[in-house]
Amino acid sequence: MNSNDIQFSRRAQALTSSVIREVLKLTEKPEIISFAGGLPSAQTFPVAALQAACERLFADSPAAALQYAPTEGLQPLRQWVAEKHGVDSANVLITTGSQQALDLLAKVFIDPGSKVLVEAPTYLGALQAFSLSEPAYTEVPTDDQGLQPEALTETLAAGARFLYTIPNFQNPTGRRLPLERRKELVARARELGVLLVEDNPYGELRYSGSPLPSLHSLNPEGVIYMGSFSKVLAPGLRLGYMLAPPAIHAKLVQAKQASDLHTPSFTQRVAYEVLKTGMLDSHIASVCDLYGKHCAAMLDALSRHMPEGVRWSRPEGGMFIWVELPAAIDTMALLEAAVASNVAFVPGAPFYAITPRNNTLRLAFVTVPPQKIEEGIARLGELVASHLRALQPADAVAAVQ
Amino acid sequence: MNSNDIQFSRRAQALTSSVIREVLKLTEKPEIISFAGGLPSAQTFPVAALQAACERLFADSPAAALQYAPTEGLQPLRQWVAEKHGVDSANVLITTGSQQALDLLAKVFIDPGSKVLVEAPTYLGALQAFSLSEPAYTEVPTDDQGLQPEALTETLAAGARFLYTIPNFQNPTGRRLPLERRKELVARARELGVLLVEDNPYGELRYSGSPLPSLHSLNPEGVIYMGSFSKVLAPGLRLGYMLAPPAIHAKLVQAKQASDLHTPSFTQRVAYEVLKTGMLDSHIASVCDLYGKHCAAMLDALSRHMPEGVRWSRPEGGMFIWVELPAAIDTMALLEAAVASNVAFVPGAPFYAITPRNNTLRLAFVTVPPQKIEEGIARLGELVASHLRALQPADAVAAVQ
Structure with missing residues (x-):
């Protein structure tokens, strides 16, 4: 059969692989500190x-x-x-x-x-x-x-x-x-x-x-x-x-x-x-204990490593922190540099149905151990700062620093 | 919210519960010999x-x-x-x-x-x-x-x-x-x-x-x-x-x-x-041994109990036999009488995308034990014969008998 004979549905013609999926492929290298995944931590699974x-x-x-x-x-x-x-x-x-x-x-x-x-x-x-x-x-x-x-x-x-x-x-x-x-x-x-x-x-x-x-x-x-x-x-x-x-x-x-x-x-x-054993409540409490520490570690690292002009959410739960960079930075471009520096996140644009804000990104804090969170956020903070320096006139950079 | 406010998609408006699903509900009574289900026999599951x-x-x-x-x-x-x-x-x-x-x-x-x-x-x-x-x-x-x-x-x-x-x-x-x-x-x-x-x-x-x-x-x-x-x-x-x-x-x-x-x-x-243990081939052989006996039992019972004018497929495998009754019999109506006689099948009409043949039905032979197959097919044969008698003039019935 000639591939020209295949006629996909309209919706299938519009299908493209998810950006997150492609990002996750990039971040499978063990040397990368990845804040990209949306996976829960395997250490929380109630295996027994x-x-x-x-x-x-x-x-x-x-x-x-x-x-x-x-x-x-x-x-x-x-x-x-x-x-x-x-x-x-x-x-x-x-x-x-x-x-x-x-x-x-x-x-x-x-x-x-x-x-x-x-x-x-x-x-x-x-x-x-x-x-x-x-x-x-x-x-x-x-x-x-x-x-x-x-x-x-x-x-x-x-x-x-x-x-x-x-x-x-x-x-x-x-x-x-x-x-x-x-x-x-x-x-x-x-x-x-x-x-x-x-x-x-x-x-x-x-x-x-x-x-x-x-x-x-x-x-x-x-x-x-x-x-x-x-x-x-x-x-x-x-x-x-x-x-x-x-x-x-x-x-x-x-x-x-x-x-x-x-x-x-x-x-x-x-x-x-x-x-039916009723174990869920205590199990959730132990998951919250672990993830809460990770969340606090990431919020702390962000406050120490991010340059001025960067904003982020302060979640009371869940798995994600949302970061808003100065408007001039496109996080899709930043991701390439980040992966080269062995740190990864998910750019924010794909989370918008219509009008993306290209200066946003998502960080997941649950699977990376706290000391690695510190290291990864430090790398990311340096990267953002250097991108800001490259984008801005010298005196503006001075103001940001 | 008022239920009038709910607007379903076109496809959802067209959705109706499957006929088989409704039939299976009818046939859950333990006294019914059901040839309706499409389930494999649980005794074949490789539990160990x-x-x-x-x-x-x-x-x-x-x-x-x-x-x-x-x-x-x-x-x-x-x-x-x-x-x-x-x-x-x-x-x-x-x-x-x-x-x-x-x-x-x-x-x-x-x-x-x-x-x-x-x-x-x-x-x-x-x-x-x-x-x-x-x-x-x-x-x-x-x-x-x-x-x-x-x-x-x-x-x-x-x-x-x-x-x-x-x-x-x-x-x-x-x-x-x-x-x-x-x-x-x-x-x-x-x-x-x-x-x-x-x-x-x-x-x-x-x-x-x-x-x-x-x-x-x-x-x-x-x-x-x-x-x-x-x-x-x-x-x-x-x-x-x-x-x-x-x-x-x-x-x-x-x-x-x-x-x-x-x-x-x-x-x-x-x-x-x-x-990966390589058990599948011998497992399939044992499933085939069981189902093959059921299939033979049903074919044998059909040949003894179905009145003249009834045709059926003679499968070399699988789970189903397809039965074609004289054109005057509507199997959807027959099903009601069958359930009253404690035997069930699936009417053939829902298996047609456009033009149903209403005189057809499907029999599954894998889950019912052979002696129950005999009993169920005997009941079904009697039912078909009595429907034919009711539909046909007396001399035509004599010819069928």
């Missing part, structure tokens, strides 16, 4: 608990763990999720990681040209999943406290299929939406008839501050909630879930059935065997 | 081998099995698949079951209104997956030997994104495409520039006859091949794979990254640990 769970599973119910299973997910796991969130298990759908939840949302809500509201910036993987259905994005502005609810005007909301938001320790900014903004966002969305999609993979990784109510808890009928076990158990299990009002849940189940029939029975049962 | 694999995995590489992993799949598993098929591992993509492969095909090839060629009848799950991308189906006629290659004319082929076919022990018919037809199909597809998609979940479940070459082996550049571990290891692992030419592989990987990032590392490693 998972091993014990596997042993129980083979002792008790191996056939059920290996057979086809209902699309909605393993009933005891759905019940566990339902109790955690105070909902009916009939509204819980288990997904093959949170990424699949994004794919199902696209399938159920997005036609070519449909208006979809996203934060600026937002999670790159969500943009990838939604874009397969060819939406027309509209960006909702954010500031240091996250999404600005007053920006959700009647004009912005008109015809939107949904607003996608990550209220807790957002990827990529690390920001958490304050209580007053949560209330206002939910009130405005309800008034304007905008469905909210609340993605919450990081909410339990909280190192300081008080817990805040989910958007879903403020208005269950108007919010689809996405949870994940990737950051609190292990991402290699690929387990997430969605809470949705009944009419939406039914469509999501049908879309999931067409997508992969069901999430592996085996991983669902292993996870449930671990969760 | 999988348990040993889990133990090795926790002893050797637990962190890698629990961490994020490349979208393409676990490299040693890709290599195992590549060696089995004599291809380069760079052309292998591991999928979350075969169903995901169908979803990825839809994403990469189908725009709304795209022409897609399917066998009549074909696998219902493929129609579900493709339909989310709103194709315009064209049916390729089949007969007792499967797809009719001479039907693939220039007119039929014009503009088709691909032709989807299941050459081995097809779901739902159990038919296997003979060698000469394979050669002619591949030659015509090459000449007309039609991409072939060869779905082969059942090919290794062969109870008689000689092996036949895959379409892929006859023209690797013009065929996307889909394999599955669901029928030879265990479906609860949700593991399948695709072989595709490089340009197509790259698009499939990007679509998969947006769909679920990657198939669970954990299940991929467990499966590879089993496969």
Whole structure:
């Protein structure tokens, strides 16, 4: 067959490999201190608990763990999720990681040209999943406290299929939406008839501050909630879930059935065997203890090594710090120099659906040990300073120094 | 939020629950002898081998099995698949079951209104997956030997994104495409520039006859091949794979990254640990031994219990027998009476993309023990005979008897 005969779909023609994916390839060299990855630290994986769970599973119910299973997910796991969130298990759908939840949302809500509201910036993987259905994005502005609810005007909301938001320790900014903004966002969305999609993979990784109510808890009928076990158990299990009002849940189940029939029975049962022991709370506390120290180490290193004119977020949880450099610096270009200096990050531009801010970048702090964080941020700080010197007239540099 | 505010996508509005799904709900009562399910027999699952694999995995590489992993799949598993098929591992993509492969095909090839060629009848799950991308189906006629290659004319082929076919022990018919037809199909597809998609979940479940070459082996550049571990290891692992030419592989990987990032590392490693022991060939032989006896039992029961005027396929492998009743009988209506008589099957109509033949039905023979097969087919035969009596004038009934 001649390759000219292959006719891809419009969406496939538009597909390009993710920038993060290409960056991660660059940063696989062991000598690089990489703040680029979005991986949790492997030392947090509850290996012994998972091993014990596997042993129980083979002792008790191996056939059920290996057979086809209902699309909605393993009933005891759905019940566990339902109790955690105070909902009916009939509204819980288990997904093959949170990424699949994004794919199902696209399938159920997005036609070519449909208006979809996203934060600026937002999670790159969500943009990838939604874009397969060819939406027309509209960006909702954010500031240091996250999404600005007053920006959700009647004009912005008109015809939107949904607003996608990550209220807790957002990827990529690390920001958490304050209580007053949560209330206002939910009130405005309800008034304007905008469905909210609340993605919450990081909410339990909280190192300081008080817990805040989910958007879903403020208005269950108007919010689809996405949870994940990737950051609190292990991402290699690929387990997430969605809470949705009944009419939406039914469509999501049908879309999931067409997508992969069901999430592996085996991983669902292993996870449930671990969760039912009640170990999750103490496990999360130990993860938070570790990550909180990493976060503090990076914030401290940034304050000592970054030249004047550089701003960054001060997360109370999650995995990421968002850095804003002086406007003249393009972080995509800076990355090449950084990799040459054996330090890596993710440029901020790909996290914007429409209008990139090219002077931003994302740092992940969870997998690099604190002394390496110090070393990597020192290198990055020098690099930024030298780029600023190269860009600016001599007296301006003096002012920056 | 008012439910009137929810605006689903066009494809979601068209979604309805699968008929098979609804039938399976009906047949969950233990007193029903169900030939409806498409499940493999749980007694074939290699539980001891999988348990040993889990133990090795926790002893050797637990962190890698629990961490994020490349979208393409676990490299040693890709290599195992590549060696089995004599291809380069760079052309292998591991999928979350075969169903995901169908979803990825839809994403990469189908725009709304795209022409897609399917066998009549074909696998219902493929129609579900493709339909989310709103194709315009064209049916390729089949007969007792499967797809009719001479039907693939220039007119039929014009503009088709691909032709989807299941050459081995097809779901739902159990038919296997003979060698000469394979050669002619591949030659015509090459000449007309039609991409072939060869779905082969059942090919290794062969109870008689000689092996036949895959379409892929006859023209690797013009065929996307889909394999599955669901029928030879265990479906609860949700593991399948695709072989595709490089340009197509790259698009499939990007679509998969947006769909679920990657198939669970954990299940991929467990499966590879089993496969590398070399146990698969002898395991498949034992599965074939069991299923072959079931198949023979059902064929024998059909020949004794079905009234004149009923035809059925005589599979050399797989899981299904396809039954064609006299034209006056609608199997959807027959199913209600069958469930009342405590026997179940799947009506044939949903397996047709466009023009259903309402007098057909699918019987699965692998999960019901032989003496229950006898009992169930006897009940079904009586039911068909009584429906024929009710439909026909008295003298015609006499002739049938």
